[in-house]
Every structure is written in C-alpha cells, then in structure tokens.
Amino acid sequence: MAQLSDDCFAFGGPMMSVDEAVGLIATRVTPVVDVETVTLARADGRILAHDILAPLPLPPFTNSAVDGYAVSSRDLPQQQEQAFPVIGRVQAGSSVSAPLKPGQAMRIFTGAPMPEGADTVFMQEDVRVEGDKVVLPAGLKPGANVRPAGEDIPAGFAALTAGQRLRPQDVALAAAFGLTQLDVVRRIRVAVFSTGNELASPGEARAAAQLFDSNRYMLMAMLARLGCEVSDLGILRDDRAALARALQDVAGTHDLILTTGGVSTGEEDHVKASVESVGRLVLWRMAIKPGRPVAMGIIGGTPFIGLPGNPVASFVTFVHVVRPTILALSGAMPEKLLPMPVRAAFTYKKKIARREYVRVSLRKAADGALEAVKFPREGAGLLSSLIDTDGLVELGEQMALVEPGQTVGFLSYASLM
Ligand code: AMP
Ligand code: MG
16 A cells, blocks of 8 residues: 655645645555556546557558548649559458559558558549549649558557546547557546534434535545545544544555544544544645635555535535545546636635635527526535536635636636546
8 A cells, every 4th residue: 555654745845735735645645566468448537558659550550541542642633633553442441463554543442551552542432433444623722632651659659658547539539549458547546525413424323413424525535536446435433543443444544544524623623633643644735715724644654534524515625635635545646627718707805815616607698608697606515516517616725806807717527637
C-alpha cells in the first residue's frame, strides 16, 4: 500500500487555498506502482502504466480514400478530359500484383492498397465510364484522395503515454496497433465510512431522529467513476474509540481511507481525535465554499481524508481533495479542471480570498450564448441543488461580485468525474 511520511500533509498557513491543497497532494502522495494487464475490452478508464510506441505506421499501407480510379500523377489530364483504359480492379482487403503502366487506370475502392505505379485517385462521381475506358477530367491535384502509410501515426511515435487515463479512442488506437492487452496501474483501493449517530443505512430501520446515509453512496459512485476499488464499510457511530479501531483496521489493506462527517470542531465531531490517536492528522481549513474543514492525515502509512458531512460540501471537497489524491496515487497525469466560459444570469456576492462554487443550470439565451442560472437556494445540505443543476460555476479567490452578463467559468458535473 502507499506509504507516506508522517508530516507530509502539514501546512503552515492559516487558510489553505484550493491550489495549495492540490499542489501539496500532487507532490506528497506516493503513487502505487503495482501494474496489471487487462484485455482491451476492460481497458477503458484505466491508467496506462507504460508508454506505447507505435509498432507499425497507421495506416499500415498507402490506400485509397474513396471509391474511384487510380492513376499515376504523371498522367493527370492537364487541359482537357482524357480516356484511360481500365486494366484491373482492386477492392479493400485485396491487392494487385501487376503494376500500373503509364497511361493506364485501375478501378479502386475505399481502403484498398494503391497499386504500384499509382499515386492519385479520381472519385467515381467525377468520371465517366465508356466501355472498358474511364474518362478523367483535367485539374486534379497529384496525390489526391490517397492516404499515405503513416499519415495518421508514423511507426515508433509515442502514441500513448504512461499515466494517461484510457478513453475509448485510446483503446481503439491500441487495437489499431494489433495489441490485445495493456499494462495498467492496479485499481486504487479505497475504504469508505460514513460517521454519525444520526445516520441509518438504506434498507435498515430509521429512527425518528435519523436520516438515511446518502453521502457514502455518492462518494462510492464518484470513486467508481475514477476507477477505484471501493470497500463499503458502512456507518461509524460518534464514538472515538470505535472510530479509531475501525480506521486502524483498514489502514494496511487500502491505499486511501475516506470518511464523511464529524470533522468539524463540535464536541460530537470525533474523527479528528480518533485519527490522532492512531495516526497523525492535520485539519485543513480550506478557503473554499461550500466546504468546511477537510481533515487529511496518515494512519499506519495510509493516507486518510475526512470530508465534511453536508452533502454539497462533501461533493465539492471530494472534487478538490479526493480526486487529485486518487490521481496522484494512480500515478495519473494531473487532469486539469478547465472551466468553460458562460454568461452569468445571476447576481452573487462573495468573500474575497475564498474560492466559491455556485450550483447552476445552463440554458441557451436568445442570442445563442450559454447562460448559467443559479440554483435559488444555497444550503450545503440540499441534495436537490445538485440534482436540479448541470454543474458548478467557479468563482476565483479575487472575485467579490458577479453580475448578470459577466463571463464566468462553468464546470459540468460530468467533467468533474
Ligand atoms: P457533520 O459534518 O458530521 O457535522 O454533519 C453535517 C451535516 O451533514 C449534518 O446535518 C449531518 O446530518 C449531515 N450528514 C453527515 N453525514 C451524512 C451522510 N453520510 N449522508 C447525509 N447527510 C450527512
Ligand atoms: Mg456528525
């Protein structure tokens, strides 16, 4: 499992910016080095372990881009159309042995290899067939409608890079190289707990003063989207000793321990003290809203993250603390969140020196521009605010006021996971 030195998350300042937190995580978390081999059918979403150099050029051979007639560019009609004898036919998947002689044309189909002596193809829509001849118009450029070997990717090119998260198109590239399997970083193992006496698991009886635990399912779903192997460890009660035991139990067998709730500084917030009793903990006061303090620490060499209990705070801090930690643990290239410019259709005042995230829906304005409409309420406990919106508008530390018409940065929920 990932090993961390005891003081690796220590931070001196009074308030940590989101960028400082992400930077600390990226530099202090040691990646897991275990590699496993998966078939292409199972490779999507995994982190590639080694660079892949193109073992062959793509396309592997020069071929026709259209259905038509292949000729030599030396023979191209210059001023007026000209008839060529059609001496053969080559379709995709076959090849012809006889080379094309000067003045001859060959019937060819999309994807068929170019016959020797030919380097240009007339589209069938542009020609006229007369008996066993084809009449070709003047004015075609040499090399037209041909896909040269290697025009897509030359042999030896570093086509896929270690640390990249494989997408369907990357899997396609591996297949185009003839590969059947890929070496990927093994899945990051995450232990997930909820904490709080007020929580009941769905499926259990719920006492009058209890609510069903929703965060654990949200966090597990987010972790699954990041490719993690998740251990669902249920709900821990607000009991320091029991918490400490449970956390210690999973430290050796997981790469990350994640909890939600109990990280504030109330008397019934026991996560901080329980982590301190079995490991080391720093409470990060992150300059982010929504999101109260986030706890980070180490238990028996395993990183620990304690997220706040309010669902929206938990969601937003997951994106900025857990996600970069998972990426760092899997040796993945940092995946930058790039907010898209949209037009604000709301007024919003914020505190300077704090990054804030506003839940918004997008709509198309009369002039075609995308407009962000703010969810009418702001509570960090409102699940409906995450359900009825499309994403978050990111307001930088230096901003104090957003006014209608202003350009702001939008992060879709899909882009965050
Ligand atoms: P805490 O951070 O423990 O003080 O919790 C803050 C608020 O979030 C409280 O109203 C909790 O009831 C609520 N909360 C804590 N954990 C969860 C959870 N797993 N699912 C839903 N709500 C929660
Ligand atoms: Mg609590």
